[in-house]
Amino acid sequence: xxxxxxxxxxxxxxxxxxxxxxxxxxxxxxxxxxxxxxxxxxxxxxxxxxxxxxxxxxxxxxxxxxxxxxxxxxxxxxxxxxxxxxxxxxxxxxxxxxxxxxxxxxxxxxxxxxxxxxxxxxxxxxxxxxxxxxxxxxxxxxxxxxxxxxxxxxxxxxxxxxxxxxxxxxxxxxxxxxxxxxxxxxxxxxxxxxxxxxxxxxxxxxxxxxxxxxxxxxxxxxxxxxxxxxxxxxxxxxxxxxxxxxxxxxxxxxxxxxxxxxxxxxxxxxxxxxxxxxxxxxxxxxxxxxxxxxxxxxxxxxxxxxxxxxxxxxxxxxxxxxxxxxxxxxxxxxxxxxxxxxxxxxxxxxxxxxxxxxxxxxxxxxxxxxxxxxxxxxxxxxxxxxxxxxxxxxxxxxxxxxxxxxxxxxxxxxxxxxxxxxxxxxxxxxxxxxxxxxxxxxxxxxxxxxxxxxxxxxxxxxxxxxxxxxxxxxxxxxxxxxxxxxxxxxxxxxxxxxxxxxxxxxxxxxxxxxxxxxxxxxxxxxxxxxxxxxxxxxxxxxxxxxxxxxxxxxxxxxxxxxxxxxxxxxxxxxxxxxxxxxx
Numbered sequence: 001x002x003x004x005x006x007x008x009x010x011x012x013x014x015x016x017x018x019x020x021x022x023x024x025x026x027x028x029x030x031x032x033x034x035x036x037x038x039x040x041x042x043x044x045x046x047x048x049x050x051x052x053x054x055x056x057x058x059x060x061x062x063x064x065x066x067x068x069x070x071x072x073x074x075x076x077x078x079x080x081x082x083x084x085x086x087x088x089x090x091x092x093x094x095x096x097x098x099x100x101x102x103x104x105x106x107x108x109x110x111x112x113x114x115x116x117x118x119x120x121x122x123x124x125x126x127x128x129x130x131x132x133x134x135x136x137x138x139x140x141x142x143x144x145x146x147x148x149x150x151x152x153x154x155x156x157x158x159x160x161x162x163x164x165x166x167x168x169x170x171x172x173x174x175x176x177x178x179x180x181x182x183x184x185x186x187x188x189x190x191x192x193x194x195x196x197x198x199x200x201x202x203x204x205x206x207x208x209x210x211x212x213x214x215x216x217x218x219x220x221x222x223x224x225x226x227x228x229x230x231x232x233x234x235x236x237x238x239x240x241x242x243x244x245x246x247x248x249x250x251x252x253x254x255x256x257x258x259x260x261x262x263x264x265x266x267x268x269x270x271x272x273x274x275x276x277x278x279x280x281x282x283x284x285x286x287x288x289x290x291x292x293x294x295x296x297x298x299x300x301x302x303x304x305x306x307x308x309x310x311x312x313x314x315x316x317x318x319x320x321x322x323x324x325x326x327x328x329x330x331x332x333x334x335x336x337x338x339x340x341x342x343x344x345x346x347x348x349x350x351x352x353x354x355x356x357x358x359x360x361x362x363x364x365x366x367x368x369x370x371x372x373x374x375x376x377x378x379x380x381x382x383x384x385x386x387x388x389x390x391x392x393x394x395x396x397x398x399x400x401x402x403x404x405x406x407x408x409x410x411x412x413x414x415x416x417x418x419x420x421x422x423x424x425x426x427x428x429x430x431x432x433x434x435x436x437x438x439x440x441x442x443x444x445x446x447x448x449x450x451x452x453x454x455x456x457x458x459x460x461x462x463x464x465x466x467x468x469x470x471x472x473x474x475x476x477x478x479x480x481x482x483x484x485x486x487x488x489x490x491x492x493x494x495x496x497x498x499x500x501x502x503x504x505x506x507x508x509x510x511x512x513x514x515x516x517x518x519x520x521x522x523x524x525x526x527x528x529x530x531x532x533x534x535x536x537x538x539x540x541x542x543x544x545x546x547x548x549x550x551x552x553x554x555x556x557x558x559x560x561x562x563x564x565x566x567x568x569x570x571x572x573x574x575x576x577x578x579x580x581x582x583x
Contacts, residue, residue, distance in 0.1 A: 041071055041078050041115055049120040052090075052127075053229060053303045061091055077115060086128040086160055089135045094145050094153060101156065101188050126230070132161035151176055152185040159193050170194045228254060228265050228302055235274070236307040239314070244278050251278070263300045270302075272347045273311045276322050281332050281340060288343055288379050316348060339376040342367050346384045361387045381583055388528075390538055391578035394427035398544050400571020404440035404463060408563020410554070414493075417442035417463065421569045423544075427577070430476075432483055434469035438567060442493075451558060453505035459495035463565075465550070466490050471518060479522050487514035491552050491565075507554050507561055516548030516567075523572075528579060538579050544571045 044067045051060040064079075064087060071078035079087070081104060088097045128135075139145070139153055155172050158164045164172065173194035177186050231254045238246040251274055254265035266274065268291055275284035302308075315322065326340050342363050349356040364385035368377055402419045405411075417440040426433045444457040467489025475482040494506040524541040546569050554561035 041067055041076060042118065044070070044078070045115060045118055045120045049118070049123055050303055052120075052123055053305045054309075055306060057091055060087075061093070064091075079115065080121075082160055083121060083124050085156065086124040089128060089153075089157055089160070090124075090131065092138065092142075094139065094142060094149070097153065097156070098145070098149055098185075101152075102184055104188060104192075123229075128157075129161045129163070132157055132163055148180045148183055148185075151179065152183070152189070155189060155193060166194075228258065228263055229305065231257075231265065232302060232305055232307040236305075236310050239277065239307075239310060247274065248278050248280065262298070264296050264302060266302065267308070268296075269347050269350055270308060270311055272343065273315045276315065276326075276340075276344060276347070279325060279329065281326070281329055281336070284340065284343075285332070285336060285376075288339075289376065291379065291383070293383075319344075319348060335371050335374060335376075338367055338370070339374070339380075342380065342384060357386055361385050385582065387582040388579045389582045391580050392429045394575065394577035396425040396427070396542075396573050396575040398423045398425070398571040398573030400544065400569045402567060402569030402571075404438075404442065405566040405568075406442065406563060407566070409560055410493075410563030410565065413445060413448055414442035414461065414463075415445060417461075419567060419569060421567075421571055423571065423573070425573075430473045432469075432471040432473060432485075434467075434471070434485070434487075436465070436467045436469060436487075436489075438465040438467075438569075439463070440465075440567075444495075448560075450507065450561070451505055453502075455495050455505055459497055459502065461493065461495055463493045464491065465512075465567075467512075467514065469514075469516075469548075481520040483518055485514075485516045485518055485546070485548065487516070487548065487550075488512075489514070491550070493554075507558060510553050510557060512550050512552040512565075514548045514550040516546060518544055518546040520544050520573075522575075536579060537576050539574065539576050542573055542575055544573055545569075546571070 044063060048060050048063040048067070051057075051063060064084075067078040068084075070076075081100065084100060085097050088094065088100075136154060136157060139150055139157070142150070145153065155169070155176060158172075159169060173189045176183070176189060180186070231250055235247055235250045235254075238244075238250060251266075251271075257263075258265045265271075268287070271287060272284060275281070275287065323341060323344060326337055326344065329337065332340070342360075345356075345360060345363060349360065364380050364387075367374075367380060368385075371377065374380075398421070400421045400423075402421065404417045404419045406414045406416075419438055419440040421436060421438045423434050423436045425435070440463040442461050442463055444455065444459065444461060447457045448455050467487045469485045469487040471483040471485040473481050473483040489512060490509045491512050492507055492509040494508075495502050520542050521544075522540050522542045526538055526540045528536075528538050546567070548567045550565040550567065552563075552565060554563075
């Protein structure tokens, strides 16, 4: 049993090391799904497509190698041969194309599980066509392939790019066989590329590339996003060339193309940035006023591609120029200029709001002060100004110690006593309501008859007070609060012998009134309890110094018990107040 346990622990350790190595190169989102074969491959293809769209070719190559290895181990196919070759043409892995084509066996594909048509299929097909001539130029400059291999790669490249018809393919294949009669690639070309009019050989092409692939892709529900991706790339190129008229045309075309679909051409902040660049301020004003946080919920959103990156970097770099362009515009009034300047700051800092929110709040408050009835105020209050204010209602509690002083006849009977206090407090705006429980432990100066009984000086004594206190905060800053208080409560002073209360002796509960003052001083940082995106409460610790003069009415019931009581208490407490968004 011990040996088996040791073996299991060793295996787990090896697997953990393997997972760490793989995790450094392959995104973790390829793992943890129900089907570790086909679903892993499909999810990996999606991740690879995202890497291609964002231009991260190194990551794309790593993903491709991982998926090929994973599929081989699982007896699946990660890519159709045409997809793999198109990818390798784009990544410059010409030797891998040559090796794959030379060892190509269509039977292996037929017998294994094939991937589904997806966005990667369409991306590779469209880019192999669009970039075919550029790829060929790179091949001609390559030093890792010889002239024979370059000629073969040229035929395969233009076949995959659909640049040549069947007659041209037959002719180019014949020329290749004539020029290189002993080539290892001749059989591949004759069998899979130059099929001529032989109907039996036409079916071989489906082993390389799926029949009717384009029709199948266009039937997919989100096929419009393929067109959107290309359009966004065209806008990025137009921005680079500073052709803003073309940017306008492409932007309007994509907006119209996606208007009645589930596809979205731009994230809101991307559209705002484009309109800042093109100077279409009236369209921008309408887009801002009509913006809703959930307007694109459930729709197909674009990828974080070259356009997103370029808009973010260029807008930040040329921020001063774009602000100047707004201020010099003669198509909008002063209020609109100030609002667009604020909206520009918001679009610039929206992904860094935690760092710049104070500046946005300050600018928002300035705009709202100047234009309180502005039609743009709702956007500013809802999206730009993320400012939290405390609610009127708050709670606190304190526990403290102090001293109780007796005067009059009570002062002759009792000496100054230590005191304990527990308080629960309620705040509403400037008003304070305290619910206090005080207990003091005075010592008798001498024995006395009280309530028709002898109160021996050696008895323990307990002075209990229960009171409700009201106060008004007349001075308050971030650290200190001062307020006078008025109270009403009940008080008793009773003796006890070895912890047992002695009945029928002492001063029973009697109402009393009090006047005093309190000072609360914050001693800790304000901390906000956050759940989700927004804080719920604000909390801190504070010290309270409180003085109170109490006027009990014992003399009305006991002829020899006149006098007053004064309390001084220092306590520590916890303060909690609700926080709400400033509307």
